[in-house]
Amino acid sequence: MGHLNRILMVCIAFLLCQFAVAQQKWSLERCIRYAQENNLQVKQMELSQEQANNNLKAAKLEFFPTLNASIGYNMSWGRSVNLNDLEIVENKLSQSSSANLSSSLPLFEGMRKQNNIKSNAKQLEITRANIDNLKDNISISIAKGYLQVLLSTEIERSAEESYRNVEAQVARTQELVDAGLQTYSSLLEVKSQLANENLQLVTARNNRKSALLELTQLLNLPTGTKFDIEDPSIENVPLEWEDENLEELLSKAKSLPRIRKAELELELSKLQYKIQKGAALPTISLNAGYGTYYSDNQNTSLFTQFDNNRNPSLGFGLSIPIFNNRRTNTAIKNARSNMKSSQIGVGIAMQELKKEIQLAYNEAMASHGKMEAASSNVEAARESFNYTTEKFNLGLLNGTDYSTAKTNLFKAESEYLQSKYQYIFQQKIMEYYKTGYVETEN
Numbered sequence: 001m002g003h004l005n006r007i008l009m010v011c012i013a014f015l016l017c018q019f020a021v022a023q024q025k026w027s028l029e030r031c032i033r034y035a036q037e038n039n040l041q042v043k044q045m046e047l048s049q050e051q052a053n054n055n056l057k058a059a060k061l062e063f064f065p066t067l068n069a070s071i072g073y074n075m076s077w078g079r080s081v082n083l084n085d086l087e088i089v090e091n092k093l094s095q096s097s098s099a100n101l102s103s104s105l106p107l108f109e110g111m112r113k114q115n116n117i118k119s120n121a122k123q124l125e126i127t128r129a130n131i132d133n134l135k136d137n138i139s140i141s142i143a144k145g146y147l148q149v150l151l152s153t154e155i156e157r158s159a160e161e162s163y164r165n166v167e168a169q170v171a172r173t174q175e176l177v178d179a180g181l182q183t184y185s186s187l188l189e190v191k192s193q194l195a196n197e198n199l200q201l202v203t204a205r206n207n208r209k210s211a212l213l214e215l216t217q218l219l220n221l222p223t224g225t226k227f228d229i230e231d232p233s234i235e236n237v238p239l240e241w242e243d244e245n246l247e248e249l250l251s252k253a254k255s256l257p258r259i260r261k262a263e264l265e266l267e268l269s270k271l272q273y274k275i276q277k278g279a280a281l282p283t284i285s286l287n288a289g290y291g292t293y294y295s296d297n298q299n300t301s302l303f304t305q306f307d308n309n310r311n312p313s314l315g316f317g318l319s320i321p322i323f324n325n326r327r328t329n330t331a332i333k334n335a336r337s338n339m340k341s342s343q344i345g346v347g348i349a350m351q352e353l354k355k356e357i358q359l360a361y362n363e364a365m366a367s368h369g370k371m372e373a374a375s376s377n378v379e380a381a382r383e384s385f386n387y388t389t390e391k392f393n394l395g396l397l398n399g400t401d402y403s404t405a406k407t408n409l410f411k412a413e414s415e416y417l418q419s420k421y422q423y424i425f426q427q428k429i430m431e432y433y434k435t436g437y438v439e440t441e442n
Contacts, residue, residue, distance in 0.1 A: 025228050025230045025231075026227065026228070026229050026230065027230050028142070028229075031142050031146055031215070031219060031229070032138070032142050032143070032438065034219055035138050035139075035141075035142050035219050035220070036135045036138055036139070038219075038220060039134070040220070042131060042134055042135065045130055045131045045134060046131065048127050048130075049124065049127040049131060052120065052123050052124040052126075052127045053124055055123065055124075056117070056120040058120075059113070059116045059117045059119075059120045060117055062113045062116070062117075063113060065103050065104060065105035065286075066104045066105075067101070067102075067103045068101070068102050069099075069100065069101050070098075070100045071097070071098070072098045072099075072100075073095075073096075073097045074095070074096050074097070075093065075094070075095050076094050076095075076096075077093045077094070094295065094296055095295070095296045096293060096294060096295040096296070097293065097294045098291065098292065098293035098294070099291065099293075100289065101289065102288070102289040102290075103287070103288045104285055104286070105285065105286045105287075106283060106284070106285045107284045107285060107286055108281075108283060108284040109278065109281075109283045110277070110278025110279065110280070110281035110282075110283070111274065111278050112275050112278040115274045115275045115278065116275060118271050119271040119272060119275065122264050122267050123268060125264050126261055126264045126265060129257045129258075129260045129261035129264060130257075132257035133257035133258050136256070136257060136432070136436075136437070136438075139432075139437065140428075140432065140438060141218055142218055142219070142438075143425065143428050143438050144425055145211070145214055146215060146229060147421050147424060147425050147428075148211045148214070148215070149208065149211040149212055149229050150229070151211075151418060151421040152204065152207045152208035152210075153208055153229075154417050154421075155207065155208075155414055155417055156201070156204040156205055156208050158410070158413050158417070159200045159201040159203075159205075159410070160201060160204075162197050162200070162201075162406070162409075162410050162413075163194070163197040163198060163200075163201045165406075166190070166194045166197045166406060167194060167197075169190055169194075169389070169402070170194050172393065173186060173187045173190045173399070174187060176393065176395065181393075181394070181395040182399075183398070185398070185399065186392075186398050186399035186402075188399070189398065189399025189402070189403055190399045190402060190403070192399075192403065193399070193402065193403040193406055193407075196403070196407070197410075200410065212227065212228065212229075215227075215229075239368075239371065239420065239423065241364075241365065241368040244361060244430065246357065246358065246361060249357055249430075249433055249434060250354055250357055252433065252434050253353055253357060253433045253434075254350075255436055256353070256433075258349060259346075259349055259350065262342075262345050262349040262350075263346055265342050265345060266339070266342040266343055268342075269335070269338045269339040269341070269342040270339055272335050272338065272339075273332070273336055273338070273339050275335075276328070276332045276334075276335040277332055277335075279321070279328050279331065279332075280321060280328050280329075280332065281321075282318060282319060282320045282321070283317075283318070283319045284316065284317070284318055285316070285317045285319075286314075286315075286316055286317075287313075287314070287315050287316070287317060288313065288314050289311075289313040289314075290310070290311070290312045290313070291311045291312075291313075292306045292307075292309045292311060293306075293309050356433075357433055360430060360433065363426050364423065364426035364427065364429070364430055367419060367422045368423050368426075370419040370422075370423075371416065371419040371420050371423045373419075374412065374416035374418075374419045374420075375416055377412045377415070377416070378409075378412045378413055378416045381405075381408050381409040381411075382409055384405055384408070384409075385406060385409040388401055388402055388405035389402065389405070
């Protein structure tokens with residue numbers, strides 16, 4: 001029983017440890033890292049990167065000579081020639097075997113192999129740039145989803161605080177009604193406001209659950225995983241507007257993976273053009289071989305014949321392309337067109353990036369202005385609500401005025417929170433253009 005108890009204690013400790021890990025709250029950095037490491041598209045692209053690396057290694061091995069060996073065995077009957085005396089042999093089964101070893105080494109192929117190595121190296125870089133670009137997009141999506149959870153959390157907290165305040169006001173209004181300072185209809189109106197606050201609280205909680213679910217789906221977490229984010233305090237995030245130099249920002253953004261990919265594709269197209277031009281040039285190759293054979297028509301042993309019938313060879317070959325139905329010429333023209341298309345592709349990528357940066361800049365500036373206006377609106381709504389509450393407690397205003405002021409305050413607070421988190425997200429986007437990654441530290 002003692003041994004069994006120890007096993008049970010270990011199992012319980014393990015389960016508690018797993019539960020503690022499952023309950024651990026996630027930071028933005030952890031969410032981004034997990035999403036990048038477990039995204040199926042990233043895994044698929046990593047396989048493409050592995051294939052590109054294999055192709056590069058294979059291209060480098062093209063500089064080594066080829067080496068092939070062959071062994072043959074033949075039987076023939078009917079009329080044949082005796083190799084000893086060159087006499088005709090009728091209706092006799094004859095057997096023979098041969099062994100050959102051959103090697104070939106191209107000496108010049110119009111620099112196609114060298115350019116092919118460079119081409120495969122560029123293709124490997126393009127694959128890596130694709131992975132980096134996908135990870136950047138994942139980071140932005142995760143940051144947006146994470147901030148949405150933070151927003152919904154703050155709105156939920158605001159709704160909870162608003163509910164508690166109105167709940168306390170219901171008790172206060174009951175005292176005023178009992179003291180004859182307010183009418184019973186005012187109490188009913190405040191209770192109606194409490195029901196409305198409860199609805200807002202339930203909605204806020206549901207919105208937070210939905211935001212968490214969307215973030216969980218972005219992370220592709222296993223079903224049933226207990227997931228939540230860290231304390232959504234963002235007090236350290238600067239909310240002041242910092243003007244940016246658009247040209248300087250665009251210059252920094254040129255190092256982003258999508259631009260690097262377009263530039264690499266241009267370099268690749270240039271190499272492909274050189275490869276196709278090389279196909280129109282003559283090729284020089286070195287060939288070497290060694291062969292021997294055995295025949296039962298000869299009256300010597302197997303190894304003696306193999307020694308006597310040796311046939312080594314060494315030679316050079318020159319191949320000059322003259323006419324191949326214009327396939328080479330067509331391939332060169334197509335490669336030239338692809339090169340021009342890649343040049344245009346770089347221009348398109350830069351043009352799109354410039355538009356994105358200008359749009360992000362304008363949205364950041366606009367969201368900052370909206371946040372400041374919303375902040376002023378909150379202060380005015382809070383001051384109005386406090387004034388209305390004082391008048392209501394003195395019996396100078398009815399419950400409708402109080403409910404209207406409370407609703408306006410919650411609406412103003414919600415609009416401020418939304419504009420604030422929109423501005424924070426735009427800050428993340430601007431930081432991405434400046435540094436090439438999504439800032440995860442608050």
